[in-house]
Amino acid sequence: MSQGIAFYAIFFAAIFTNNILLTNYLGMCSFLAVSREVKTSTGLGMAVVFVMTVTSVLNWLAYRYILLPLDLTYLRYIVFIVIIAAFVQLLEMIIERVSDTLYSALGIFLPLITVNCAILGVSLFMVIRKYTLLQSFFYGLGSGIGWALAIIAMAGIRQKMAKARIPKGLAGAGITLIIAGIMALAFMGFSGMIKIT
Amino acid sequence: MALYKVKRVFGEDLGANNPVFAQVLGICSTLAVTNVLKNTVVMCAGLIFVTALSNLTVSFLRNIMPGRIRMMVETLIIASYVIIVDIVLRAYLPDISRQLGPYVGLIITNCIIMGRAEAFALKNPPGLSFLDGIASGIGYSYVLMSIAVLRELFGSGSIWGYKVLGASWTNWSIMVMAPGAFFMLAIFIWIVKGSTNRGEK
Numbered sequence: 001m002s003q004g005i006a007f008y009a010i011f012f013a014a015i016f017t018n019n020i021l022l023t024n025y026l027g028m029c030s031f032l033a034v035s036r037e038v039k040t041s042t043g044l045g046m047a048v049v050f051v052m053t054v055t056s057v058l059n060w061l062a063y064r065y066i067l068l069p070l071d072l073t074y075l076r077y078i079v080f081i082v083i084i085a086a087f088v089q090l091l092e093m094i095i096e097r098v099s100d101t102l103y104s105a106l107g108i109f110l111p112l113i114t115v116n117c118a119i120l121g122v123s124l125f126m127v128i129r130k131y132t133l134l135q136s137f138f139y140g141l142g143s144g145i146g147w148a149l150a151i152i153a154m155a156g157i158r159q160k161m162a163k164a165r166i167p168k169g170l171a172g173a174g175i176t177l178i179i180a181g182i183m184a185l186a187f188m189g190f191s192g193m194i195k196i197t
Numbered sequence: 198m199a200l201y202k203v204k205r206v207f208g209e210d211l212g213a214n215n216p217v218f219a220q221v222l223g224i225c226s227t228l229a230v231t232n233v234l235k236n237t238v239v240m241c242a243g244l245i246f247v248t249a250l251s252n253l254t255v256s257f258l259r260n261i262m263p264g265r266i267r268m269m270v271e272t273l274i275i276a277s278y279v280i281i282v283d284i285v286l287r288a289y290l291p292d293i294s295r296q297l298g299p300y301v302g303l304i305i306t307n308c309i310i311m312g313r314a315e316a317f318a319l320k321n322p323p324g325l326s327f328l329d330g331i332a333s334g335i336g337y338s339y340v341l342m343s344i345a346v347l348r349e350l351f352g353s354g355s356i357w358g359y360k361v362l363g364a365s366w367t368n369w370s371i372m373v374m375a376p377g378a379f380f381m382l383a384i385f386i387w388i389v390k391g392s393t394n395r396g397e398k
Contacts, residue, residue, distance in 0.1 A: 023375045025228040029308045074284060077302050078276045085269060114268075117306040124299035169391030174383045181379030188374070 007138040010131070014142030016190040020118050021150045022183055024125075027118030031151055032176055034112070041155035044109045045148025049141070051091070051113050052122055055084050056140030059123040060133055080123045085114045118147055154179060203328055210332035215340065215389075224382065229300055230345075231381075232373040234357050237345035239293050243282040243301065245334030248310050251275045252330035255318040271314045272305065279304045309337055344381050348372045 020026050027048075034044050059080050067073050092110045095103045113119060122143050126136045157179055166175050230236045254274050255262075262270055283301050286294040294301070304310070313333050318326040349355060352372030354362035371377050 025224070025375070025378065026303070028224050028228070074280055077280055077283070077305055078273060081272055081276055081305055082269075085272065115306050115308065115311060117303050120306050121299055121303055124302045128298055167387070167391075169387045169389075170383070174386045174390065177379045177383035177386070181376040181383065184374075184376040184379060188376070 005135065007134050010135050011138040011142040012193075014139050015146040015149065016187065017193060019146040019150060019187050020121065020143040021147050022180065022187045024121065026121040027116050027147055030112050030116055031147075031154070031180075032173055034109075035151050035154040035158055035176065038152060038155045038159060040109075041151045042148075043105050044112070045151050047106045047109045047113055048116065048118070049144035049148050051084075051088060051110075052119055052144035052147075053137065053140040055080075055087055055119055056122050056126055056136050057133065058083050058087060060126060060131070060136040063127055064133075076124075076127065080120060084119055084123075088114050118143065150183065153183065202325060206325065206329045207332045210329065210336040211339075215336045228378040228382065230297060231341055231378060232345070232348050232352060233296075234342065234345045234349050236293055236296055237341050239286070239290060240297060240300065241334070241338035241341060243279075243286070244304055244307065244310075245331060245338060246282060247275060247278045247304055248313060248334040249327050249330035250278050251310055252313055252318040252326040253323050255314045256321060256323040256326035259319050267319075268311075271311060275310055275314070276305050309333060340385065344378070344385060348377055348381060352377065 014020065018024070021028070021031060030044065035041050062079055062083060063073070063076060067076055067079060088110050095106060095110075122140050126139055131139055154176070158176065161175070161179075170178070230240045251271070251274050255271055258270070258274075279302060282304070283294075286297070286301060313330060317329045321329070346356060349357075350361065351369045353368055354360060354366040369377075372381075
């Protein structure tokens with residue numbers, strides 16, 4: 001059913017019309033916790049883009065060539081989460097050895113990523129929508145960029161808001177959710193440009 | 198197990214230490230299902246089941262689990278229970294299972310379950326951990342259900358699929374879409390935090 005959708009349509013849809021954070025609510029926990037400064041948000045965003053792209057490809061391969069032939073598709077939750085956790089762990093070790101600057105920029109965010117629901121969500125959506133390998137790659141990449149875009153924009157807004165006077169009960173999580181709602185409204189303006197299911 | 202301990206567990210998880218209001222945890226996967234009450238109830242039942250049983254299991258294993266890999270072990274325990282929920286839903290409630298889509302699987306990465314396992318089950322005996330799982334599950338569920346009732350009422354003019362508001366009601370379609378969920382949760386947090394702050398003064 002989704003075989004015919006061109007990969008670039010999936011890529012742009014994942015960034016704008018079907019933004020994983022603003023329309024599917026995935027990755028909210030780290031979104032609320034880390035979006036205080038543009039610098040840290042950028043770091044986390046970059047790490048998410050990379051991990052999401054690679055794990056969606058790895059999970060696609062594992063699903064297509066291991067789980068489907070063995071008729072073990074109900075085990076996909078365990079397999080996906082183990083692949084994600086193992087990949088993040090591996091990445092952390094490699095970065096630590098190879099580059100100190102990269103490690104100090106991304107290192108602290110990597111453990112957070114394992115429990116980021118957006119990463120697992122992308123893999124699960126990819127299975128449900130029956131994407132091909134190329135489509136999955138671009139879906140993962142697009143979703144990662146979309147998530148990074150949302151968190152960086154949010155951090156920019158929150159930095160500006162730091163001196164604003166906010167009603168007491170609304171400070172912190174409340175106002176962040178309201179901004180997220182307004183951002184979701186803005187992103188709804190893109191809907192209709194590209195249609196994917 | 199002393200009664201006062203049980204009472205304290207329930208009191209904290211339902212009130213002051215409610216996972217959604219106090220810690221703003223675990224809203225990731227579940228805001229998406231609050232546009233229809235029926236789906237929310239099913240999702241919450243699944244969540245309570247997983248939280249309670251994974252807390253129980255983690256608590257039984259807490260003395261033999263090596264510290265370094267305990268996060269991995271906890272994740273696998275949670276994932277196993279989520280698979281049970283998923284298979285049961287697909288067998289008995291196929292329609293709802295299809296609508297929930299990937300969000301059942303995303304219970305695994307719901308921060309509340311992992312958070313309770315880390316913060317409570319690792320330090321407490323199995324019985325109490327089991328109750329804590331149920332209590333924080335319920336504390337989470339009633340927030341979601343109240344949001345779901347309002348969203349379905351304003352967004353489709355119905356509750357549990359029955360028309361309540363009559364034909365003259367114009368649906369606020371924004372409520373069933375993404376921004377509605379963000380605004381509703383923000384307003385809820387505002388009301389709760391506002392009222393507790395006043396109580397302290």
